[in-house]
Amino acid sequence: MIGFGRRRNLRPGEMFPAGDPAYRVSFPRLRSGIKIRVVERGDPSSPPILLVHGWGCSVYVFRRNMPALAAAGFRAIAIDLKGHGLSDKPLAANEYTVESLVEHLREILDALGLESPALAGHSLGGSLIYHFASRYPERARCLGMLSPVGLKGVALMWLYRFLTPGPLTPILRQINPRVIVKLALMRVYGKRGHFTKRDVAEYLAPSQHPEFSLAMRELLHHYDWNAADHLPLAIVNLPAAGVWGSLDHLMPHDGMAIYVPLVPQIVLRAIPDAGHIITEETPDEVNEELIALLHRAGF
Known part of the structure; x- marks a missing residue:
């Protein structure tokens, strides 16, 4: 293996929530046959909010949000999207298009018995829940879009794609991404x-599965990160929050502006001096906005 150190990866049982009894972990199999990881916190009878992560992430990105949501009287449900975390990692390119991920999200709601939950998404998850609600508006109660990317591009996306061409796929299996992870978190x-x-x-931790890096490449290349240029965008008339950091280097400079006409009920908040990963960096502000959104939605 090409590496930058020999530290042992976390075993699945050591990954968040690592046996914490405050959480419930399950692995439902969807109609498509794909098995996903689901992590929940809060009373199962409480109003549900489904938390959807972004590219390369997992349920871990919401670890500082789930306790507050549960304490406020909600059922916080975080998922690993296909290709991520401890969920299955199909490698076909058509598994990672906008259309495929929208249907994947619908399958997840069906498998969990969620008729019309609140949806919150970070990064790619933010644009994904918009696409989902535009296709299935009756299946969402409100939208919490946290540093959303995927309608107006991602900074340096051309470079990320250039550095991961198809001929390098066998090499991607061999790279230990520890330094890459550190550099990404710094950004x-x-x-x-x-x-x-x-x-x-x-x-x-997910990189211990050889399919992970390949799935990330497929998502990088086949999700439509500039959907506003290629897809018809519908108006979603649901309560919504748009929250981002003022120092976000991944979102386009005017990245939230596109949502104002598309989601007329959206309430915007920029968090000073925060970067892209606001769920971790400024959880109190994010939790405040999500709970306020849930109350606006009538929960």
Whole structure:
């Protein structure tokens, strides 16, 4: 293996929530046959909010949000999307298009018995829940879009795709991404927090599965990150929150502006000095906005 160190990866049972009894972990199999990981916190009878992570992440990105949501009287449900975390990792390119991921999200709601939950998504998850609600508006109660990317592009996306061409696929299986994870975390944090060795270990853990890096490549190349240029965008008339960090280097400079006409009920908030990963860096502000959104939605 090409590597930058020989530290052992976290075993699945050591990954968040690592046996914490406050959480419930399950692995439902969807109609498509794909098995996903689901992590829940809060009373199962409470109003549900489904938390959807972004590219390369997992349920771990919501670890500082789930306790507050549960304490506020909600059922916080975080998922590993296909290709991520401890969920199955299909490698076909058509598994990672916008259309496929929208249907994947619908399958998840069906498998969990969620008729019309609140949806919150970070990064890619933010644009994904918009696409989902535009296709299935009756299946969402409200939208919490946290540093959303995927309608107006991602900074340096051309470079990320250039560095991961198809001929390099066999090499991707051999790379230990520890240093890449550290560099990525440095880029997504602002001035309000810092990442830890545990954070690096959690984000690195899925790489022990050889399919992970290949699935990430497929998502990088086949998700439509500039959907506003290629897809018809519908108006979604649901209560919504748009929250982002003022030092976000991944979102386009005017990245939230596109949502104002598309989601007329959206309430915007920029968090000063925060970067892209606001769920970790400024959880109190994010939790405040999500709980306010849930109340606006009538929960």
